[in-house]
Amino acid sequence: MTSEAITVLGLGNLGRALAETFLRADRAVTVWNRSAAKAEGLAATVAGTAADAVAASGLVVVAMLDHQAAQQVLTGVDVRGKALVNLTSGTPGDARELAGWAAANGAEYLHGAVYAVPQTIGTDASSIIYSGSAVVHEQWQKSLAELGKVTFLGDDAGRASGYDVAILSGMYGLLGGFLHATALARANGIEAGELTPMLLSWLTDLQPALTMFAGEIDGGSYAGGESSLAMNQSGLATLIRAAEAQGVPFAGLDAFKALVDRQVAEGRGEESLARAVESF
Structure with a gap:
């Protein structure tokens, strides 16, 4: 693992666009998806398990179908010392719940809401609002800016979802x-x-x-x-x-x-x- 490495969990339309954007920025990218076939054509390291994918990077970007799927993927995974950025759609309560789980398990948590279609991720037409860990926002701001315009709304993890x-x-x-x-x-x-x-x-x-x-x-x-x-x-x-x-x-x-x-x-x-x- 290197401190600049990035993992993307979930390779639906959004997750794949995120991974492709990081790869274009010459980042070391590890990806994981329940169906490994979704990773075909990506010049990224494909992890066999979500735990292996999380272990590979300092920054873990989660882009699952819904909050329940994100919870299931992260449950039982060692996230100590990780910066978790969750771009999965959900309610403010969902975000605060996962932030609490992250804190209890030794991780910093930042929640984001994406205002872009997958094709525009990484362009001027993409913007993402974040709330939660100021540490993650400050440490990884350059990487997050590669995805689109960054707006940080404060330390309440549920505010972006609000x-x-x-x-x-x-x-x-x-x-x-x-x-x-x-x-x-x-x-x-x-x-x-x-x-x-x-x-x-x-x-x-x-x-x-x-x-x-x-x-x-x-x-x-x-x-x-x-x-x-x-x-x-x-x-x-x-x-x-x-x-x-x-x-x-x-x-x-x-x-x-x-x-x-x-x-x-x-x-x-x-x-x-x-x-x-x-x-x-």
Whole structure:
């Protein structure tokens, strides 16, 4: 083992991209995967077991399917003195649980959330947020930067996942809204390609509103009311009725209106739409 050697556990799409990126940077890379065939074509050392792979390097990057798989792979492995960087998707609680396990077993733990598709790992289009061990972040920052832009969020191992689940929720809300928008458009003979430029323009114009809402939420003051709950309650009711009439109802709209309805029922109708966050 050399202190600069790197191990990658898991060779799915992300794990293989990580290994390839480290190899392009002339790192000594050891890889392990349940199916050794996944390592074909990689100019890396292929370990026979996860324990052998971990023993080979100072930095161990974990990229498994899910938290349970990461736990199973690491259980029983000697990780003393290792820097564990876990890029496996999971919840904040998952990250904190594994950080606790690492500490109890003599390892430093850093959790990361990847904002890139595998093809862009190692390019300017890739960014990864991390939280957990500042020691790992500082010692291995150069190596981590080879994967993409590095942002360190502090010593709470769950913080990166906290950002991640919030960002992904926003993403899926946007994607669900987009797909419903295209279904509504098609019901009126409008192609998705025709709709999308106008939708993108409108969504871009909404950016200042999101910044304003964020300030209201953080400040706990919703008195502005430029986009009031009552006004949006009415707008949502019309939109839901239109979607149902055209045969493309969307439960997401009903759920959003239920949040607004709750606040209006409490006498908050003239306050900002941002107050709907309190319904959660």
